[in-house]
Amino acid sequence: MKHISIDTIKTWERFYRANFINCLSGFKSASLVGTVNAEGQSNLAVFSSIVHLGSDPALIGFINRPLAAAPHTINNIKATGVYTINHIHPSFVAKAHQSSAKYAVDINEFDAVNLEAQFINSIKAPFVGESFIKYALELSEIVPIKQNNTFLVIGAVTDVLIDDKLMEEDGFIALEKAGSMSCLGIDAYYKTELFERFGYARPDI
Numbered sequence: 001m002k003h004i005s006i007d008t009i010k011t012w013e014r015f016y017r018a019n020f021i022n023c024l025s026g027f028k029s030a031s032l033v034g035t036v037n038a039e040g041q042s043n044l045a046v047f048s049s050i051v052h053l054g055s056d057p058a059l060i061g062f063i064n065r066p067l068a069a070a071p072h073t074i075n076n077i078k079a080t081g082v083y084t085i086n087h088i089h090p091s092f093v094a095k096a097h098q099s100s101a102k103y104a105v106d107i108n109e110f111d112a113v114n115l116e117a118q119f120i121n122s123i124k125a126p127f128v129g130e131s132f133i134k135y136a137l138e139l140s141e142i143v144p145i146k147q148n149n150t151f152l153v154i155g156a157v158t159d160v161l162i163d164d165k166l167m168e169e170d171g172f173i174a175l176e177k178a179g180s181m182s183c184l185g186i187d188a189y190y191k192t193e194l195f196e197r198f199g200y201a202r203p204d205i
């Protein structure tokens with residue numbers, strides 16, 4: 001087995017290193033974050049650092065890169081206080097990936113990548129029309145991470161849109177039936193397959 005020290009890793013080319021380190025923490029869910037700026041222009045970008053923070057209250061976080069690298073999503077969230085998270089499926093994964101490109105601030109990425117911006121009720125932020133599982137959040141807190149100038153963006157879930165056939169009796173959502181995709185590294189996307197469900201683990205069982 002190869003032993004690689006961080007001193008070696010630091011010498012690697014930027015994208016090679018990013019791919020390698022990103023793979024170490026494993027598969028992540030791939031989602032599209034939909035936002036709108038104060039003037040009403042929509043923005044869309046891929047995010048893989050989505051993390052469950054708690055169910056009651058229902059809080060979900062994601063890591064936003066430093067402002068200089070990825071300013072639009074976080075600035076729109078600060079401006080409006082709302083955003084949507086949309087699962088990605090194979091039928092539009094290429095378009096979803098394209099939304100990670102650095103478009104100019106005045107470009108609506110829904111139009112640029114040809115995905116439908118769907119507005120529902122009075123929710124200001126756009127959903128992705130093509131997504132089977134999507135939810136809206138209200139900004140709860142933005143926590144700056146000093147070590148690398150990134151941000152943990154924490155949102156409270158306000159609305160969920162889901163095909164009810166995907167919801168099982170115990171609340172479980174069989175994401176593989178929806179074809180929700182996982183991702184790895186900086187550009188790889190995966191289909192998933194259920195291996196086993198075990199039930200809630202207790203010491204005496």
Ligand SMILES: Cc1cc2nc3c(=O)[nH]c(=O)nc-3n(C[C@H](O)[C@H](O)[C@H](O)COP(=O)(O)O)c2cc1C
Pocket residue numbers: 030043044045046047048049050062063064065069070071072073074097099100101102103183184185186187188
């Ligand atoms: C598979 C994949 C996962 C990504 N995950 C994140 C992420 O978790 N956080 C982030 O800040 N950027 C992530 N990005 C990069 C953003 O999509 C990219 O910086 C985008 O341009 C941000 O757009 P914005 O400036 O409109 O917010 C990811 C890109 C890809 C391809």
